[in-house]
Amino acid sequence: MRRIGDHLKKNTQIYVFLGIMALFTLITPNFTTMYTQSVVNTVLAYFIAALGMNIMLGMGGQISFATCAFMGLGGYISADLMKMGLPSPLTILCGLIVCGLFAFLFGLLMYRLAGYFATFATLALAVTSYGIYNSFKPLTGGADGLINIPTLSFGPLTLTSMYSYFYLLALACVLAAVFVERLRKTSYGRSLAAVRDNEIAARTLGVNVYMTKILSFVMAGVLAGLAGIILAHQNRYLSAGTLTLDISNMFIIIAMLGGIRSTFGTLIGALIVVLLPEVLRPIKEYIRMVYGFVIIILMVFMPMGLWGLLEMIGKSIRSRIWVRPEGRESRRGANS
Amino acid sequence: MEPILKLADVRKRFGGVVTADHINMRVFPGEIHGLIGPNGAGKTTALNLISGIYEVDGGTICLGGKDVTRLPAHQRARLGVGRTFQVPRFLRRASIYDNLMIGLDLANQFGFLRSFFGARGDELNALLEPLKEIAGLSFNWEDDIAAMPFGQQKILEIIRALIAKPKVMLIDEPAAGLNSEEILRTMNLIKLVSERGIGVVVIEHKMDLIMNICHNITCINFGKVIGQGAPKEISANPAVIEAYLGKEDDDA
Numbered sequence: 001m002r003r004i005g006d007h008l009k010k011n012t013q014i015y016v017f018l019g020i021m022a023l024f025t026l027i028t029p030n031f032t033t034m035y036t037q038s039v040v041n042t043v044l045a046y047f048i049a050a051l052g053m054n055i056m057l058g059m060g061g062q063i064s065f066a067t068c069a070f071m072g073l074g075g076y077i078s079a080d081l082m083k084m085g086l087p088s089p090l091t092i093l094c095g096l097i098v099c100g101l102f103a104f105l106f107g108l109l110m111y112r113l114a115g116y117f118a119t120f121a122t123l124a125l126a127v128t129s130y131g132i133y134n135s136f137k138p139l140t141g142g143a144d145g146l147i148n149i150p151t152l153s154f155g156p157l158t159l160t161s162m163y164s165y166f167y168l169l170a171l172a173c174v175l176a177a178v179f180v181e182r183l184r185k186t187s188y189g190r191s192l193a194a195v196r197d198n199e200i201a202a203r204t205l206g207v208n209v210y211m212t213k214i215l216s217f218v219m220a221g222v223l224a225g226l227a228g229i230i231l232a233h234q235n236r237y238l239s240a241g242t243l244t245l246d247i248s249n250m251f252i253i254i255a256m257l258g259g260i261r262s263t264f265g266t267l268i269g270a271l272i273v274v275l276l277p278e279v280l281r282p283i284k285e286y287i288r289m290v291y292g293f294v295i296i297i298l299m300v301f302m303p304m305g306l307w308g309l310l311e312m313i314g315k316s317i318r319s320r321i322w323v324r325p326e327g328r329e330s331r332r333g334a335n336s
Numbered sequence: 337m338e339p340i341l342k343l344a345d346v347r348k349r350f351g352g353v354v355t356a357d358h359i360n361m362r363v364f365p366g367e368i369h370g371l372i373g374p375n376g377a378g379k380t381t382a383l384n385l386i387s388g389i390y391e392v393d394g395g396t397i398c399l400g401g402k403d404v405t406r407l408p409a410h411q412r413a414r415l416g417v418g419r420t421f422q423v424p425r426f427l428r429r430a431s432i433y434d435n436l437m438i439g440l441d442l443a444n445q446f447g448f449l450r451s452f453f454g455a456r457g458d459e460l461n462a463l464l465e466p467l468k469e470i471a472g473l474s475f476n477w478e479d480d481i482a483a484m485p486f487g488q489q490k491i492l493e494i495i496r497a498l499i500a501k502p503k504v505m506l507i508d509e510p511a512a513g514l515n516s517e518e519i520l521r522t523m524n525l526i527k528l529v530s531e532r533g534i535g536v537v538v539i540e541h542k543m544d545l546i547m548n549i550c551h552n553i554t555c556i557n558f559g560k561v562i563g564q565g566a567p568k569e570i571s572a573n574p575a576v577i578e579a580y581l582g583k584e585d586d587d588a
């Protein structure tokens with residue numbers, strides 16, 4: 001029994017997350033309109049891509065503006081291959097593999113650059129990829145966008161509505177979230193933290209800083225690709241206009257809002273960032289300014305994000321309610 | 337016996353400043369080797385050259401007979417070079433648990449996939465058990481490292497290096513900023529490290545401490561070795577006295 005208790009306590013976040021997802025899955029499709037459902041789906045897809053930022057930025061302290069490039073890369077490849085008649089599972093797999101491979105090769109070059117220049121390289125990638133997506137007609141439809149993208153189907157199962165895509169997204173979210181949550185506790189997760197907090201210490205602790213950074217870029221690329229693939233097939237349409245730097249910025253905000261240590265917080269972040277423009281429709285023109293302020297405020301006042309804030313409040317409440325008899329040590333302390 | 341660490345003719349300069357001038361040095365398993373010299377003599381630079389933070393301009397560095405001169409820092413760490421820093425370097429935004437686990441990760445050296453099923457806290461606890469008494473540490477696993485007192489951080493950094501199961505441990509000024517009880521604990525800890533057969537290189541300004549625990553001492557000044565030998569020989573060496581020990585008397 002105690003073991004189960006310990007396990008639950010250690011993995012609270014992931015179970016809260018799973019619970020909410022389950023509830024969400026049961027309730028949502030029965031009570032939503034098409035429109036609401038599409039908003040919910042967007043939240044989930046953005047959550048997946050933002051998890052990539054959670055790995056890179058939150059765990060590893062590396063900024064990437066290239067999320068839009070990988071959403072497009074995955075989306076276009078899967079869409080084009082399916083138009084050529086390949087089955088969905090294969091097109092999805094191809095999209096993900098190309099995203100991963102390209103991120104790896106780009107990372108090999110990019111992380112040869114010192115410090116901020118690597119970040120600039122991701123910026124260059126975002127701008128260049130937009131240019132290509134917007135003009136390379138045969139594969140991307142150019143400025144008109146790619147139309148008539150086939151819907152996904154797995155064997156006898158064809159996804160025909162927003163609702164069916166919701167289930168696919170929910171499944172993808174759970175898989176991605178469990179992966180990221182697990183990653184945090186692996187030696188690779190700790191390598192990322194070391195790269196983030198102290199590169200010299202990382203090197204003397206056997207961390208291959210270069211490869212660690214590249215691998216985080218690969219994971220972010222694959223997650224962005226996955227989000228891009230599902231969205232492209234769901235919307236049956238993919239336009240370069242949705243793959244701009246703005247959307248990359250948004251994923252950075254989502255990850256920062258959610259907090260660097262939190263998978264669950266990232267979901268909250270995605271929820272806020274997607275719903276905010278709906279609420280703020282009247283001041284739509286100023287939305288970028290709002291984002292800018294939000295980033296600054298987050299960096300200065302809440303480096304650990306919303307979840308970090310909640311944790312802090314929780315901790316201070318708990319310490320007020322339970323006074324530990326032996327001072328600062330707890331049951332799990334090193335001296336017990 | 338073969339030396340576990342061997343520096344031959346190691347050279348390094350920063351612009352016009354020569355910080356390592358043909359340094360020769362040998363450290364054997366289980367030996368505590370003191371590295372002394374005035375401020376700016378090039379002691380920390382020597383550790384940076386050994387651990388691979390800096391590249392040498394010339395000369396060779398061998399670890400257990402293997403030439404590691406051209407290897408990057410993380411590979412040297414994996415081959416068994418552990419170290420601490422003058423000002424402790426931790427993962428500031430991680431818990432104490434993660435900060436120690438990363439030492440264990442280095443000992444285990446799991447690949448990416450394996451790491452998903454790799455080391456757990458139990459293993460870390462087993463390793464910490466024999467050290468708690470000596471180190472006198474008290475903390476919660478989940479606490480942030482930044483909340484820990486400075487003295488405890490310095491001790492914890494040695495423990496982190498030890499958990500990684502190194503062959504050589506480089507310790508930079510372990511007693512600086514510590515109170516007398518912490519210094520005693522640190523000395524006992526360093527002795528324990530050497531009893532495990534690890535070759536220790538320790539930089540320290542506190543002479544009594546160095547004379548007390550070191551088997552051998554190398555004294556450098558302006559990047560040059562000016563004296564090498566047992567503590568007794570060093571304290572009788574005129575060059576060392578002039579450059580370093582004598583000066584300390586003047587200060588006092």
Ligand SMILES: Nc1ncnc2c1ncn2[C@@H]1O[C@H](COP(=O)(O)OP(=O)(O)OP(=O)(O)O)[C@@H](O)[C@H]1O
Binds near residue numbers: 350353376379381422
């Ligand atoms: N990265 C660097 N770039 C330029 N000069 C450096 C660098 N690292 C060290 N130096 C110079 O090398 C010399 C030796 O420095 P080092 O830190 O090795 O001294 P130290 O013996 O450890 O001194 P202390 O007892 O004060 O710690 C100093 O003059 C320092 O300014």
Ligand SMILES: [Mg+2]
Binds near residue numbers: 422
């Ligand atoms: Mg120094």
